Every structure is written in structure tokens, then in C-alpha cells.
Amino acid sequence: MSNQIHATALVAGTASLGNNNVIGPYAIVEDGVQLGDNNVIAAHAVLKFGTQMQNANRVHEGAVLGGPPQHTLFTDESVITHLKIGSDNVFREAVTVNRSYVEGESTILGNGNYLMYAAHIGHDCVIGNNNIFVTSCGIGGHVTIADRAFISGGVMVHQFVHIGSYAMLGGNSKITQDVLPFMITDGNPATVRGLNLVGLKRAGFKMEDIRLLKQAYRILFRAGESLEQNLDEITALESKLTAQLAEFVRAAKRGFHRAG
Secondary structure, three states: OHHHHHHHOOEEOOEEOOOOOOOOOEEEEEOOEEEEEOOOOOOEEEOOOEEEOOOOOEOOOOOEEEOOOOOOOOOOOOOOEEEOOOOEEOOOOOOEEEEEOOOOEEEEEEOOOOOOOOEEEOOOOOOOOOOOOOOOOEEEEOOOOOOOOOOOOOOOOOOOOEEOOOOOOOOOOOOOOOEOOEEEEEEEOOEEEEEHHHHHHHHHHHHHHHHHHHHHHHHHOOOOOOOOHHOOOOOHOOHHHHHHHHHEEEEEEEEOEOOO
């Protein structure tokens, strides 16, 4: 099926479009943009040079995807970097996502992410699948977010932070260190408030999985033992999820937010 391009839209001659895409009024698709199939680009949305998008994404009014990185040393916008987007993502009004700062590299978004009004994702981030970004949250450059995290409204995430799967960040939190998977992190300064029980239950985790995660939580923040001793004990629980938690903590280069 052919693409539907509004008469007022500006689509560059070097842009590559698949099939059944809808390009709305006054939308702009710049040189070198690559679109798959069944994407909807609403009025006044902009897909910038270097944007590569797969299938069935929805880009709402005024969103700007693939803009140059907001970095004072990035002065030549002709440098070829990319924003790579998977499928089934939703970018609501005024969302901004920047392409990479490093020549030949990419900012990456996976599949099924939902970005609400005015959410921002900075350059060189790597975003997994099925994450939710609520209104006016800001994700600094080089941040890694796994899968099914919930980033509440107004959250500000520092550069190079790693956010684990099924993490929930409370509204207006200040995130300066890595965020543990499966847990709620909230506040300014942010602290861990407990397991993300609602999110885990909605995701279909078994009660035994949740019981072991509760046990791992108690061990991790237990006083009197070294962190490495606590992690060894968590690993010995022989659960895939608790092993994931221990591995995340061991890999945390910036440290991680802890219980208050």
C-alpha cells in the first residue's frame, strides 16, 4: 500500500519510506531518514537527519526526533550520527530524542516504549523495550535503561546512569546513580523505598519470585556485612531474578541508590 503524504508536508528526496506510512500536515522528514512500514507522523512533527525508524510507530504533533546532541562540543551538524528506533513506540506531543554525539554511533530505542508529553531523551542513550516516560522527565546523555521501567513525571536522570528492568522512579526524583531493578526509587536525594510490587504483579511475576526478591532486598541492605558478602548470599538464592539483581549491583560503576 502506498504512503499517504499530506500536500504541506516536506519529505526530502533522499528519505527512504517503506509502505503505508502517513505523513501529516507540515511534518518534516529530512535527508537520509529511513522509515519502515505503517508509521504515523502527525502534523508539525520533525524527523531529523540520521533518524532510522522501523514499523508501526506513532509520532504526535510537534515531536522532534533525531535532533543534534545538546553538547557544547558538537558544533558540526553535518557529522553523521544516528537515532535508531524499533517498532510500536509512541512519541507524544513535544517529545525530543537526540541522535548520537559520536560520529558513526547511535542513540537507540527498542520496541513498545511510550513517551508522554515533553519527555526528553539525550544523546547516546540505549533504551530497551516497553518503558514508560511520563510528562517532562529528562534523560541525560549516555543513559542505559533496560526493559519495563517506569519513569514518572519530572524525573531528572544524570548522564551515564544505568536503570534496571521493572524499576519505578517516583515523580520529580533526582537520579544521580544507578537505579536497582525491581525496586521503587524516589525522592531528592533519591532513595530506594522498597520493591515495585504493583509493577511486578502486573507483569505476572509468580509469588515465589516476589518472595525471593523480598529476601534479596533484606539481604542487600542488611547492616553488619560487606556488600560483597551480601551479594554472594543473594546469588546463592539460585533465582534468575535475584542473580540479575546481584549482577546489576556488581556492574554499577557510579554506585547505586540505596535504601533511606
